[in-house]
Amino acid sequence: MDDYDIALLALGGIFSGVLAGFLGIGGGVVLVPMLVAFGFAPVQSVATSSLAILVTSTAGSIQNWRMGFLSWRRVILLGLPAVITAQIGAFLAGKVLPYILLAAFGVLLLVNIYLVELRKRLVGSGVNPSKLMTPLMARLVTGGLAGFLAGLFGVGGGVIMVPLQILLLAEPIKTAIQTSLGVIVITAISACIGHGVAGNILVVPGLILGVGGLVGVQFSTRFLPKLPDQMVSLLFRSMLALLSLYIFVQAWQSYQGFGPLASEYSISIL
Structure with missing residues (x-):
C-alpha cells in the first residue's frame, strides 16, 4: 500500500468511528465495501x-464508561x-440463498425504522412492552433475539439491538446506542477469534482502519450526549433507511450473480 491508500483507509476508519459513536453500529457497512474496492477478497474484507x-x-x-454513560452489566x-444465539442464526443462514437473506434483512431494517417510534405509540394506548417481562428476562430476550438475527443476516447486531432496547427495555435512544456499542465489543471479539483462527485477518489494514475509527469515535461519543433525542432518533432512522437501500442493491446484485459482495452476503459488524 502507498501513502494514498493508507490515507484513504484512515479516513474510512474515522468515518466508521463517527457512525459507531453516534448510532451504536460498528461500521462494517462502510469498511467492507472499501476493503473490497482495494482488491481484497470478501472474506478477508x-x-x-x-x-x-x-x-x-x-x-x-471505554470513553462512554469514563463519562458515566455505560453500564457493563447491561452490556454483558x-x-x-x-x-450464543448468533451461532444458531449463522447455522441457519447457511441453508438460505444469500440474496433472500439480503432482501429479508433490508425489510427488517425498514421495520426497525418503525420500531424506534413504536414504543411511544404503545405506551400512549396503555400498552407498555417493558412490563411484560422482568428486567433480567427482557435483557436476555433482547440480546438473544438481536444475536440470532445478527447471525442469520451476517451483521453485528447494532441496527437490530438499538430498536429492541427502546421497545422492550424502555431505554432512551442515547442509552440504547451507548449500550449497543459496548455489546459490539463482545461480538467483535468473537468474530476476530473465528477469523483469526482461519487466517483471514489482514492485520496492517485492520489496524489502520482501527486507529482511524478510534479517532472518529472519540469525537462522536463526546458529542452524542449534547444532541437532542429527536435529532439522534432522526439520524438513526435515516441511517436505517440508507442501509436498507444499500442492502436491497446488494440483494439484486447477488441475485444476478455479480457485484463485489455477490458471494459474501455478510457485511460484518454493523
Missing part, C-alpha cells in the same frame, strides 16, 4: 473489518446471549 471494529468499539465504550446481559 469482513475479517479485517472485524479487527478494526474491535478497536473502535472498545475505544468508544445483552452480549452473552447474543454471542
Whole structure:
C-alpha cells in the first residue's frame, strides 16, 4: 500500500468511528465495501473489518464508561446471549440463498425504522412492552433475539439491538446506542477469534482502519450526549433507511450473480 491508500483507509476508519459513536453500529457497512474496492477478497474484507471494529468499539465504550454513560452489566446481559444465539442464526443462514437473506434483512431494517417510534405509540394506548417481562428476562430476550438475527443476516447486531432496547427495555435512544456499542465489543471479539483462527485477518489494514475509527469515535461519543433525542432518533432512522437501500442493491446484485459482495452476503459488524 502507498501513502494514498493508507490515507484513504484512515479516513474510512474515522468515518466508521463517527457512525459507531453516534448510532451504536460498528461500521462494517462502510469498511467492507472499501476493503473490497482495494482488491481484497470478501472474506478477508469482513475479517479485517472485524479487527478494526474491535478497536473502535472498545475505544468508544471505554470513553462512554469514563463519562458515566455505560453500564457493563447491561452490556454483558445483552452480549452473552447474543454471542450464543448468533451461532444458531449463522447455522441457519447457511441453508438460505444469500440474496433472500439480503432482501429479508433490508425489510427488517425498514421495520426497525418503525420500531424506534413504536414504543411511544404503545405506551400512549396503555400498552407498555417493558412490563411484560422482568428486567433480567427482557435483557436476555433482547440480546438473544438481536444475536440470532445478527447471525442469520451476517451483521453485528447494532441496527437490530438499538430498536429492541427502546421497545422492550424502555431505554432512551442515547442509552440504547451507548449500550449497543459496548455489546459490539463482545461480538467483535468473537468474530476476530473465528477469523483469526482461519487466517483471514489482514492485520496492517485492520489496524489502520482501527486507529482511524478510534479517532472518529472519540469525537462522536463526546458529542452524542449534547444532541437532542429527536435529532439522534432522526439520524438513526435515516441511517436505517440508507442501509436498507444499500442492502436491497446488494440483494439484486447477488441475485444476478455479480457485484463485489455477490458471494459474501455478510457485511460484518454493523
